[in-house]
Every structure is written in C-alpha cells, then in structure tokens.
Amino acid sequence: MNEKLISEYYHFTELYDRLIYRKKIGIQKNFTIQELKIKINNLSNIYNKKKGQMVFADGNPKSNLMIIGEAPGANEEKFQRPFVGEAGKLLDKMLSAINLNRDSVYITNVINYRPPDNRKPTSDEINLFLPYLKEHIQLINPKLILLLGSTALEAFFNKEYTITKIRGTWLKIKIKNKVFNCLPSFHPAFLLRQPEQKKQSWTDLQIIRDSLKEI
Numbered sequence: 001m002n003e004k005l006i007s008e009y010y011h012f013t014e015l016y017d018r019l020i021y022r023k024k025i026g027i028q029k030n031f032t033i034q035e036l037k038i039k040i041n042n043l044s045n046i047y048n049k050k051k052g053q054m055v056f057a058d059g060n061p062k063s064n065l066m067i068i069g070e071a072p073g074a075n076e077e078k079f080q081r082p083f084v085g086e087a088g089k090l091l092d093k094m095l096s097a098i099n100l101n102r103d104s105v106y107i108t109n110v111i112n113y114r115p116p117d118n119r120k121p122t123s124d125e126i127n128l129f130l131p132y133l134k135e136h137i138q139l140i141n142p143k144l145i146l147l148l149g150s151t152a153l154e155a156f157f158n159k160e161y162t163i164t165k166i167r168g169t170w171l172k173i174k175i176k177n178k179v180f181n182c183l184p185s186f187h188p189a190f191l192l193r194q195p196e197q198k199k200q201s202w203t204d205l206q207i208i209r210d211s212l213k214e215i
Helices: 003-012 016-027 033-041 074-079 085-096 125-140 150-157 188-193 195-213
Strands: 057-059 063-068 106-109 146-150 169-176 180-184
Touching: 033 125, 063 125, 063 150, 063 169, 085 195, 106 125, 125 150, 125 169, 146 150, 146 195, 150 169, 150 180, 169 195, 180 195
Parallel strands: 063 106, 063 146, 146 180
Antiparallel strands: 057 106, 169 180
16 A cells, blocks of 8 residues: 555544544643533534534532533533433432532533433443543543443443442542542432432442542
8 A cells, every 4th residue: 555545544534633633632731621622522423413512511620529420311402511400400419418519519421412312322432432531531630530320430441340339439540640539329310210229329429528528
C-alpha cells in the first residue's frame, strides 16, 4: 500500500483524527468544560439526536464529590439536566439525608444522550463515551466519586464486579497518572423498583458523608 493510499485509509476510517486528538489531549494544558461539551455534542448522531438534546451535568464543578449515573431519561432530555425525574427526586432526598444538595455536588452520567425507549446502554455505547467521561473526571478532579448503578460500574470495571456484591466498597479508578477513589452504590431508579434496598444505600451514603468530613 503506497503512502497516498495509507493516508486516504487513515482519513476515511477516522483513525488519523483519533490519533491526532489523543496526541493533542496529551499536551493540552488548559482543556476546558466547553471544549468537552463540543466533543460530546459531536456524538449526537449515535441515537439520531439533535446536538441540543445533550444532557451534560448539573451541580458544582468545584465539589469534592462527583456523582455518575447511567443515562438521561425523557425528563432529563427535556430539561437538559441529569436526574430530574422520579429517580432524581429520590437522589435529592438521599443527598439531603447526608446534608448535601445539588449545589454541593457535581452530577453527570456515563451516557450524555437518552437511549431509545430509555433502554440500558450497550457495552459498545459505554465504551464510546468512556474517554469523554474520563476527561470530564479529570476536569472536575473530585476527591470522591459515587458510581450509581451497574452501568457506571461497568464503564470503569467492565463486568469484573456486580453492583449487588461490590456496592459500599471503595474501588480505585486510574486516569493517566491520577487515582480517584470511587464508591459503587445502587441507582435511585433501582431503589424505586426495589425499595427494600434503600437500607443498603443509606449505609453507602453514610460512608460518603464520613469520608467527605475527612477531606
């Protein structure tokens, strides 16, 4: 294959763009939230969404606690904020129980667009968004991360753990040379379906509360 064909192949398959993008990220000193939003907006065609339908984040970007859920639902898509439906109301109550609110935490999802019929994201979809989620974490640079649900757990640990067995246990996420402490717990939507599990979630919340006090 001659050099021209190789060049055309790289551009056609977008390998060139991905390689150049990774190189730039490696040397970029002042990568911003706005630039990340632009990049995620370019993924809107994954579910045939419009760019304005992206659900990016909510809360305080300077918070010590970053909360990561699964994906937006219909209400989140409508208001362009994560966790504003019934699950969001429950999350607000959970945060209030440990003296936190949306102004004192930072909330986002693994997937920034609503999947069709609110279905669970596939592993391929999770992996597509994962590099951007990692950049998001780097930008916020939280002291602690609360992973809500199996999708958030899978994003960083594949299928190594199940949420029922590992919830309430501290794990570590390594992004480049930085290690972030994360705690998996049940997603509020799951708790709405299985309210008897709220007791275990309360235990997890207490762990978060006590750990934040030590920071």
